[in-house]
Amino acid sequence: MNALSPLSQSFIDQHGDAEFTARAPWLDQLRQSGLENFSSQGLPTPSVEEWKYTNLKVLEKLDVSTSSEAAAVDPAELIWLPADMASHKLVFVNGRYSQELSEIGELPDGVKVLSLAEAMISESELLADNLGKIGSIENAPVLALNTAFINDGYVVIVEKAELEKPIEVVFVNKADASSSNHSRNLVVAKDNARATILERHIGEGDYLANHGFEVLVEGGSHVKHYRLFEDGAAGINLSTAKASVGKDATYDSFVLSIGGRLNRNEIHVACKEPGAHTNLNGVYVGRDSQHIDNTTQIDHLVPNTTSKETYKGALDGKSRGVFQGAINVAVGADGTDGQMSNKTLLLSDESEIDSKPQLEIFADDVKCAHGFTAGELEETSLFYLRSRGIPEAAARAMLVEGFLAEVVEAGVDEEYQEIFKAKISVWMEN
């Protein structure tokens, strides 16, 4: 075994000092397995294929050994959804659930929305059955690190019920000194359940937010998981989501990456039973020296499962984008339909995109396709708008917004589209 880097070692040292409030023998064991897995390899380096384009060396500038403390947050900063859009709201400050800032409100029968700490008391059996089970930490060192530190996060359980209002989750990072935190979140939807989660990541100062998500969608259920990453300029956000999709169930994921120094957004979806479907959509915009990595893997494990994936980005300045999209079709998974596309507008000479599709198909009767493009705005389109009197700068902005809006329209329910489009417009104006 290679010696661990000082950075990796500092996480392990930190674990020794950590005080976990969520306690149970099975949970201690789970954390221990995460720690052991992480200790055996440390943080991934670019020599690992999946991390070829994203170097976590930037973390060396942070003092990750300090766990984030609670901090005062002005509720005004947390306002996101329009006032008339009522929601069940959870707020996490530096990875910890904030009772004062949250407002879960009334929930219909069959629905539970709570913090992991609370769920450890009231739902401990369900947690024990699912945490660490949906998402394997095999070949996932960052999730292994997250597992070593499981202590808080959100838990959503929906069984035989339809949640009308969205669940709104805000992760806010705010630390005087640099620090790190690891939220672990769980969504379980069974028996024709319906739920929409709108998640927003914001922050200030130097921090690492390392989020883990496990999502179980079974028996005709439909989970919509829409996320907005607008971390602070120095913030580093690593998110790993693992979803397991069962019979006739659907997992929709939409991600808008618009902030942060580095954002790695990894999503693995396993379509495990016939009729399973997933839509993965994403928009990324970058400028300055932002680095945005969207890495996805969809496993079609049984016959007749489908996936549709579209990621589009616009990169300016010296920003860099990464898209790695893997589709795996297992032996015998006939009737698989997997469509993937990634398109990037390069708005400056120095911006860059590394786009890597990877199709591994071991079944005969499948429809899989992928398309990748990167380039500048089309001259013809620009001329068309300018010939109608629209000045060049406005015409460019209109084309970029339109290009990105298409994914918002495809990936997000109509009532929530404007929330994301507005963020893109503001980004364009700056």
Add this chain to the structure above:
Amino acid sequence: MLEIKNLHAKVGDTEILKGLDLTIEAGKVHAIMGPNGAGKSTLSYVLSGRDGYEVTEGSVLYKGKNLLEMEPEVRAGEGVFLAFQYPVEIPGVSTMNFLKAAVNSVRKYRGESEFDAMDFLKFVREQTKILNIDDDMLKRAVNVGFSGGEKKRAEVLQMAVLSPAFAVLDETDSGLDVDALRIVGEGVTALRSPERSMLVITHYQRLLDYIVPDVVHVLADGKIVDTGDKNLAIELEKNGYANYVEAAA
């Protein structure tokens, strides 16, 4: 209104326009007919300021000003409009937002007040009725998934709301069935006025039954090779361009 003198233009290394002269007075409708590849669309792009169309000789005066040195958006503000032979798809941008941005841009340029959303809707609806365009089309992305007829009607709608002083219509009749041709032809004719000149580029005489031209030109091999009245169009329909193509070669 428009005075083109000895216009030469190249695309890449190829000279397409080879000494074209054309004068259009205010309120007049001129038609240009000519064989494929004659340079009709090239002329329309040179007049609207598209990149890559390089003028090597000659001049174009529009309302007494040098048109060639203006940016495309300035030309639009000054009242020049081109209905594209192949309208361009703009994914993700609704037709309504596009129209509003265009109209407010030229209004701003012309020192007129900009429309708010409500006023604009009213303003657009007056025009959509004439052109038989339903509101649903305004919600769709610009030209995306439009039929050939819808695209051409959308071009005429843009012309109507931008209220140009000089409009070039490049084969606005191509790809239209009889009904669509009538709607487009009548829509354009309704826009005729003593202050508005038009250059109607077409391949067929049939559009000119609706938009009756004051003058008809034949463009072949980058030059105007014949000029006459509306009867010239009827003759061309009968005899084709063979004579002109041979003469030009």
